[in-house]
Amino acid sequence: MYRQKYLFLLPGLLVLVAIILFPLLFTIRVSFSSWDVYNPGLNWIGGDNFTRLLADSRYWQALVRLSLLTLATVTLQYVLGFGLALLVWRDIAARRLFRVLFLVPMMTTPVVMSVIWRTIFHESLGPLNPILDALGIGAQPWLSQAGHALAAVMIVEIWQWTPFMFLMLLAGLLSLPQEPYLAARIDGAGPIRTFLSVTFPMMAAISTGAILIRLIEASKLMETIYVLTSGGPGTSTETTSYYIYIRGMRDFQIGYSAALSLTYLVVMIVSLTVIAKALTRMVVKD
Structure with missing residues (x-):
C-alpha cells in the first residue's frame, strides 16, 4: 500500500516530463548544434552559439529594454491597481459595476487588445490624435518614433494588466481584519496615517505575490x-522574446535561438529570484 501511492503520482509525473523536462532538455541539445535553414539537424558545434551570443549587442539591448519596460509597467500597474482597489473597497455607489468594468481589459486577449490599440494609435485614422488636437496638445507620432512607440507599448500593457493588480489587491483588502482599523480610529489616526501604518503593512504579502506574478508575466512580453x-x-521596441522569435522563426537559426532562449531563461530566473528576496525582506517582517 505504501508503494502503491506512487502509482497515483505517475500520470502527473509523465505529463510533467512531456511538457516541461523533455522540451527543456531538447532545447539544451539544440543550443549546441548548428541547426539553421542551410544545415538542418543536430550537428554538434560546442559552445559556438553562446560565444556568438556574448557579442550580440542587439540581444543584450533587447534584454535591457525589456527589463526597464517590465519594471516601469509593473510599478505603474501596482500603483494604479492599488488606488482602484482602495476606491472600490470603500462603500461607493455602484461599486459592483465598477468591479466588473475594471476587469474587462484583462478578459480580452493580448492580440485583440493590441489590434484595438493599434487602431487607436494610428496617426491619421485613429481617434486619439484628433482628441489631442482638440485639447491643444497636437498629434503625436505614436508608432513611428522610438520614444512614442515605447510609450504606446507601456500604455497598452498598463491598460490590460492593471485589472490583475486590482483584482489581487482588492481580494487582499477584503480579507483584512477590522480590529486594527478600530484601534487606529480610537487613536485618532487620519486616512493617510491609517493607510501607511495599517493597510499598507498588512497588504505586504499579497502585494509581493502580485508584483512577482506580474514581473514573471511581463518578462515574457511578446504578443x-x-x-x-x-x-x-527599427529595433526600438524589440524585446528579448521578440528577438528570439525573429532569429528562430524568421531567420530559422534554430540552434542560435535555442541558445538565446536558454540564456534568457537563466537571466530571468536569477533576476526574479533576487527581486523576490529583496521584496520579501523589504515588506514582509518577521
Whole structure:
C-alpha cells in the first residue's frame, strides 16, 4: 500500500516530463548544434552559439529594454491597481459595476487588445490624435518614433494588466481584519496615517505575490510587441522574446535561438529570484 501511492503520482509525473523536462532538455541539445535553414539537424558545434551570443549587442539591448519596460509597467500597474482597489473597497455607489468594468481589459486577449490599440494609435485614422488636437496638445507620432512607440507599448500593457493588480489587491483588502482599523480610529489616526501604518503593512504579502506574478508575466512580453509595433521603429521596441522569435522563426537559426532562449531563461530566473528576496525582506517582517 505504501508503494502503491506512487502509482497515483505517475500520470502527473509523465505529463510533467512531456511538457516541461523533455522540451527543456531538447532545447539544451539544440543550443549546441548548428541547426539553421542551410544545415538542418543536430550537428554538434560546442559552445559556438553562446560565444556568438556574448557579442550580440542587439540581444543584450533587447534584454535591457525589456527589463526597464517590465519594471516601469509593473510599478505603474501596482500603483494604479492599488488606488482602484482602495476606491472600490470603500462603500461607493455602484461599486459592483465598477468591479466588473475594471476587469474587462484583462478578459480580452493580448492580440485583440493590441489590434484595438493599434487602431487607436494610428496617426491619421485613429481617434486619439484628433482628441489631442482638440485639447491643444497636437498629434503625436505614436508608432513611428522610438520614444512614442515605447510609450504606446507601456500604455497598452498598463491598460490590460492593471485589472490583475486590482483584482489581487482588492481580494487582499477584503480579507483584512477590522480590529486594527478600530484601534487606529480610537487613536485618532487620519486616512493617510491609517493607510501607511495599517493597510499598507498588512497588504505586504499579497502585494509581493502580485508584483512577482506580474514581473514573471511581463518578462515574457511578446504578443503586444508583435501586433502593435513589430519591434519598430527599427529595433526600438524589440524585446528579448521578440528577438528570439525573429532569429528562430524568421531567420530559422534554430540552434542560435535555442541558445538565446536558454540564456534568457537563466537571466530571468536569477533576476526574479533576487527581486523576490529583496521584496520579501523589504515588506514582509518577521
